[in-house]
Amino acid sequence: MQGENNPIEKDLYKLGEDYIEARVIETLSDLLLSLTLWKEGYTRNSAGKAFSAVKALLNELILTNEEKLVNLAKDDREKE
Template sequence: MEKDLTRVDESYIKARVLEVIVDLILSIELWNRGLTRNSAGKAFNAVKALISALVLINMQKLIETVKDEKERKWLSKKGYSAPTHSIYGLSLQLKSIGIDVSDLINRALNLHDYQYNGFDPDFSRYRNKAEVKYDLEYVIDTVINILPKLFKDFWGKETEDLYKTLVKERETKV
């Protein structure tokens, strides 16, 4: 599912919400095909899209919490894209305005590391697939639970239909 994202506005947020759902559906499918590292990558991408949408929705509140002008400028120009190197910091800023997704971010970042490093003992936080599955299920279940609450103003028929597919996939697999 591709959406034209030339503008950063309500349609951008809606596209990001759809991306979250589609990426989680793909993550479940990939896991069940035995492609665990690809699955982990899709779960990470879903969380990254979620953070992107959350930052955009809460941009004004986030800017008000930042004291440094340089940081405020970065947040207003680039924060919505949720660069990988910045998503933990963005999660802390979101927490400061009452949206606590820091544990979700930590687990998604662990899955991102696993996507690239597998079970390499020098780089991976995981020793086996059961540990990966535990975090993958946590990420999927957490997003399923928070998505409708956080994005109710951006929820349409297409989103609802895909969301129902995601919930059904999660109930039967992983």
């Protein structure tokens, strides 16, 4: 990985459980808000909010499981 040789970059990827939990809660509340907007007829706002929430949730899942994903890589090129 790129950040392995640079200690400053490496520390950027260390996230505490509290941070991840807060982001997941924020994402779920955004999804609920999206549903509320949808029911009120604000479909464009709802779609944007839902997209942002799902994107944030996927980001947290990837960061949480980064090592597992890297270990699935078949060669060094895929690991980068």
